[in-house]
Amino acid sequence: MEFSSKIIEQAVEAFAQLPGVGKKTALRYVLHVIKQDKSEIELLAKLLLQLKTDLKYCQKCHNISEQNICEICLNPLRDETTICVVQDYRDVMAIENTGLYKGHYHVLGGIISPLDGITPSSLNIETLVNKVSTGNIVEVILALNATMEGETTSFYIFRKLAPYKTKLSAIARGIAVGDELEYADEVTLGRSITNRIPFDSLMKK
Amino acid sequence: MEFSSKIIEQAVEAFAQLPGVGKKTALRYVLHVIKQDKSEIELLAKLLLQLKTDLKYCQKCHNISEQNICEICLNPLRDETTICVVQDYRDVMAIENTGLYKGHYHVLGGIISPLDGITPSSLNIETLVNKVSTGNIVEVILALNATMEGETTSFYIFRKLAPYKTKLSAIARGIAVGDELEYADEVTLGRSITNRIPFDSLMKK
Numbered sequence: 001m002e003f004s005s006k007i008i009e010q011a012v013e014a015f016a017q018l019p020g021v022g023k024k025t026a027l028r029y030v031l032h033v034i035k036q037d038k039s040e041i042e043l044l045a046k047l048l049l050q051l052k053t054d055l056k057y058c059q060k061c062h063n064i065s066e067q068n069i070c071e072i073c074l075n076p077l078r079d080e081t082t083i084c085v086v087q088d089y090r091d092v093m094a095i096e097n098t099g100l101y102k103g104h105y106h107v108l109g110g111i112i113s114p115l116d117g118i119t120p121s122s123l124n125i126e127t128l129v130n131k132v133s134t135g136n137i138v139e140v141i142l143a144l145n146a147t148m149e150g151e152t153t154s155f156y157i158f159r160k161l162a163p164y165k166t167k168l169s170a171i172a173r174g175i176a177v178g179d180e181l182e183y184a185d186e187v188t189l190g191r192s193i194t195n196r197i198p199f200d201s202l203m204k205k
Numbered sequence: 206m207e208f209s210s211k212i213i214e215q216a217v218e219a220f221a222q223l224p225g226v227g228k229k230t231a232l233r234y235v236l237h238v239i240k241q242d243k244s245e246i247e248l249l250a251k252l253l254l255q256l257k258t259d260l261k262y263c264q265k266c267h268n269i270s271e272q273n274i275c276e277i278c279l280n281p282l283r284d285e286t287t288i289c290v291v292q293d294y295r296d297v298m299a300i301e302n303t304g305l306y307k308g309h310y311h312v313l314g315g316i317i318s319p320l321d322g323i324t325p326s327s328l329n330i331e332t333l334v335n336k337v338s339t340g341n342i343v344e345v346i347l348a349l350n351a352t353m354e355g356e357t358t359s360f361y362i363f364r365k366l367a368p369y370k371t372k373l374s375a376i377a378r379g380i381a382v383g384d385e386l387e388y389a390d391e392v393t394l395g396r397s398i399t400n401r402i403p404f405d406s407l408m409k410k
Contacts, residue, residue: 002302005271007255014249017241018234029223030256031294034269036222038257044219045250050212051238052246064239066210089236097207 062107062124064089072096072105079103081138085128085157087111087145095143103141106131111144111153120156128157132164139167146173267312267329269294277301277310284308286343290333290362292316292350300348308346311336316349316358325361333362337369344372351378 003009008030015026033041057063058070065071072078072092082103086092087110095101108123131137140161144150154170161168174192175184184192208214213235220231238246262268263275270276277283277297287308291297292315300306313328336342345366349355359375366373379397380389389397 003298004276004301005260005269007252007259007271008269010248011252011256014245014252017237017245017249019237020230020233025225027295028225031269032222032224033253033256034260036257040219040222041253041257043215044222045253047212047216047219048238048246048250048253051216051235052241052243054212055210055239064210064213064236066212071209090232093208096209 057107057109061105062109062127063092063105077102081136082141083128083131083137083139084141084143086143087150087153091143103139106140108144108153111147111149112156113149123153125157125160129160132161132166135165137166139169142168142170262312262314266310267314267332268297268310282307286341287346288333288336288342288344289346289348291348292355296348308344311345313349313358316352316354317361318354328358330362330365334365337366337371340370342371344374347373347375 003012008027011030011033012023012026015021015029016023018026021029054066055064056066056068058065058073059068060073061070063070063072067074073080079102083106084095084101084103085106085108086095087108089107092105092107095105106124106128108125108128110118110123112118112120112123128140132140140157142154142157144154158168172195173188174195175181175188181189208217213232216235216238217228217231220226220234221228223231226234259271260269261271261273263270263278264273265278266275268275268277272279278285284307288311289300289306289308290311290313291300292313294312297310297312300310311329311333313330313333315323315328317323317325317328333345337345345362347359347362349359363373377400378393379400380386380393386394
């Protein structure tokens with residue numbers, strides 16, 4: 001693409017850094033910005049800088065936080081002997097929205113994906129092992145995506161934590177609520193049958 | 206969506222203003238920004254502000270420009286008696302990239318779309334009529350999208366310019382180069398047959 005303006009070209013390149021944004025989409029964003037009110041753009045520019053300066057990672061669980069220790073870790077009503085291991089902030093949000101989990105989290109900051117250059121050492125796995133090695137953790141729940149990379153990461157963590165006495169569990173895989181059996185893939189349906197649960201446990205929910 | 210941080214919430218809302226960006230995509234962008242280098246974010250923030258302060262619309266053709274009159278309008282080698290009417294800057298770019306057009310442009314800044322609140326009076330149609338009314342324009346080429354709104358806008362401009370002696374043409378609609386006939390829709394194929402061209406004119410290209 002050839003641009004008549006250097007500023008447009010640079011702005012397109014900057015927007016194209018965002019995940020899933022190509023040059024055509026970036027140009028669409030740029031043209032929108034040119035049309036937007038100056039105050040809206042100043043706000044976006046200010047917020048971008050604030051994201052970098054005001055946010056940090058919680059020193060305990062690595063979740064994104066405005067303080068050194070996040071609100072979840074600081075909350076005395078939450079059970080700190082249970083740790084739910086997730087990939088990133090969005091997963092914490094998703095689980096928090098269910099309102100059904102009252103333990104702590106541990107945010108890995110990604111999942112193992114050698115093709116993208118993400119190795120175990122670039123994730124927050126060491127600090128998880130340290131937490132478990134204290135012997136104060138009763139249960140670690142692995143809540144990673146049901147993808148190849150997610151399962152690989154789960155297995156890697158499972159091996160790292162196996163030497164300790166801590167109970168290790170994984171969130172249930174199965175037919176999503178509202179789904180029809182005939183459209184489910186075989187692996188999901190197979191796991192759903194293998195990991196069947198007593199019917200009366202469903203009645204309580 | 207509930208966010209644990211006010212800054213994240215505001216940044217998601219600001220990003221969600223961009224065209225085609227929902228809250229989930231906006232959150233993806235925000236999480237990416239948090240991971241990016243500070244210098245990259247500062248550059249994006251600076252460019253956003255520059256887009257608003259350094260760019261203006263060309264006073265002659267309404268194209269986006271760094272000066273009051275854009276480079277195309279200033280270029281003495283271009284034919285100012287031919288005007289190509291387009292929707293926005295992206296179309297100017299697309300036509301410029303073909304390298305086959307040497308006239309001037311007239312950028313409408315949108316197309317008529319009553320549902321989106323875009324009426325003829327919110328577009329740069331008045332100034333086009335003024336240009337044509339001087340009698341100095343030999344040909345006006347309508348190069349709007351082949352959509353319902355594009356055709357409506359073309360027809361509206363056609364009616365506005367009909368009283369003048371200026372030649373009015375529209376870019377050819379037809380089977381795209383590389384397309385197979387059997388997959389073309391009937392309207393396109395029909396127009397392609399109706400507006401057939403002498404074969405020897407193809408040989409010259």
